[in-house]
Amino acid sequence: MPAFDPTDTVRLCVSCKRCYPANLQFCRDCLVELIPVETIPYTISSRYQLERVLGRGGTGIVFGATNLESGREITVKVVRASVIADPRAQDRFRREAQMAMQFKHPQIAAVLDFGILKDASGYVVTEYIKGTSLREEMKRVGKFDVSAAVNLLSEICEALDPAHKAGLVHRDLKPECVILNSPAESASGSLTPGISLVGFSFTKFATGKQFVPGTTARLQGLGQMPLRPTYLSPEQFRGEEADLRSDIYSLGVIAYEMLAGQPPFMAKRVGEFGVKLLNSRPASMRQLNSDVNIVIEAEILRALEKDPINRQQRALELKRELMNATHLS
Numbered sequence: 001m002p003a004f005d006p007t008d009t010v011r012l013c014v015s016c017k018r019c020y021p022a023n024l025q026f027c028r029d030c031l032v033e034l035i036p037v038e039t040i041p042y043t044i045s046s047r048y049q050l051e052r053v054l055g056r057g058g059t060g061i062v063f064g065a066t067n068l069e070s071g072r073e074i075t076v077k078v079v080r081a082s083v084i085a086d087p088r089a090q091d092r093f094r095r096e097a098q099m100a101m102q103f104k105h106p107q108i109a110a111v112l113d114f115g116i117l118k119d120a121s122g123y124v125v126t127e128y129i130k131g132t133s134l135r136e137e138m139k140r141v142g143k144f145d146v147s148a149a150v151n152l153l154s155e156i157c158e159a160l161d162p163a164h165k166a167g168l169v170h171r172d173l174k175p176e177c178v179i180l181n182s183p184a185e186s187a188s189g190s191l192t193p194g195i196s197l198v199g200f201s202f203t204k205f206a207t208g209k210q211f212v213p214g215t216t217a218r219l220q221g222l223g224q225m226p227l228r229p230t231y232l233s234p235e236q237f238r239g240e241e242a243d244l245r246s247d248i249y250s251l252g253v254i255a256y257e258m259l260a261g262q263p264p265f266m267a268k269r270v271g272e273f274g275v276k277l278l279n280s281r282p283a284s285m286r287q288l289n290s291d292v293n294i295v296i297e298a299e300i301l302r303a304l305e306k307d308p309i310n311r312q313q314r315a316l317e318l319k320r321e322l323m324n325a326t327h328l329s
C-alpha cells in the first residue's frame with residue numbers, strides 16, 4: 001500500500017464546514033484559517049471530491065461530496081483506521097459493505113461504493129438524501145402528537161424490517177439518521193412525512209467487554225465510541241455483538257424522546273451515562289406526557305429492556321404493538 005501523502009489532506013473551515021484542498025490556508029467565504037481533517041484526502045479514489053462535513057460520530061466523519069465522473073451529489077462516510085485496523089475488522093467491513101451494495105430499498109440510502117484508503121481508514125459512498133432530519137423536527141416540535149409519532153415510528157419499522165431480513169443491522173440509529181422528505185398518505189388517509197434511513201454502520205463500536213468506569217471514556221477519546229451514546233443499546237455499550245434487536249432498542253430511545261421530550265437516560269459524563277444505561281429504568285413517560293397511554297408506554301419500555309430477548313424481536317412487531325396501542329383509550 002502506498003505511503004500516505006500529507007499534502008493531499010482535506011482541510012476544513014470550522015465555521016461553514018466547507019472542505020478545501022491542502023494547498024489553501026483560508027476559507028474563501030469566511031476568511032477563517034483552515035484545519036486538516038485527520039489524514040483524509042480531499043479527493044477519494046480520484047473520484048469523490050469532499051465538499052462539506054455533514055456530521056461526526058464515534059467511528060468516523062460523514063461528508064457531502066461530488067462524484068467527479070457523474071457530477072452527482074453523494075455522501076461519503078470515512079471510517080477511522082483505529083476502528084478497522086484489525087484485519088478481521090477490515091474483512092467484516094468489506095463483507096457488510098458488499099452486502100449493503102446488493103440490498104436495495106426505496107426508503108434506505110443506497111450504498112454505491114466502498115474501499116480502504118492509504119492510511120487504512122475505510123470509506124462508504126451512499127446516495128445523498130435531501131430533506132429534514134428527525135433531529136431538526138424534534139427541535140421544532142418538542143413533544144410529538146402521539147398519533148403522528150406512532151405513524152412516523154411505524155414507517156421507520158417498515159424500512160428497517162427488510163434490511164434486517166437481508167442481514168443488515170444499522171447499529172447507529174438516531175434522529176439524525178431519519179430523513180423526512182415528501183409527505184405520504186397513511187392507511188388512515190392522513191398525511192405523514194415519508195422517511196429515508198441513512199448512516200448504516202459497518203463497524204462494531206469498541207467499548208470493551210465489561211463496563212469499567214473510565215475505560216469507556218478513554219475509548220471515546222480514541223474515537224471508538226459515539227460522542228453521544230444516547231441511542232446505544234446496553235449490549236453495544238458493553239462491546240458485545242449487536243443484532244437487529246439493538247436497532248429496536250435505539251428506536252425505543254427515539255420513540256421515548258419523541259413523546260417524552262427527552263431521552264430515557266441523560267448524563268454529562270460517559271461513565272455516569274453507562275451506569276444509568278446498564279442499571280436504571282427510565283422515568284415514567286406518562287408523567288412527562290399525559291397523552292401517552294399505559295399500553296404505548298409499556299411497549300416503548302419493552303423496546304428499552306436491557307436484555308435483547310425481552311424486547312420485540314422484529315421491527316414489525318414493534319410497529320404492530322404501537323399501532324394497536326394508539327386505538328386504546
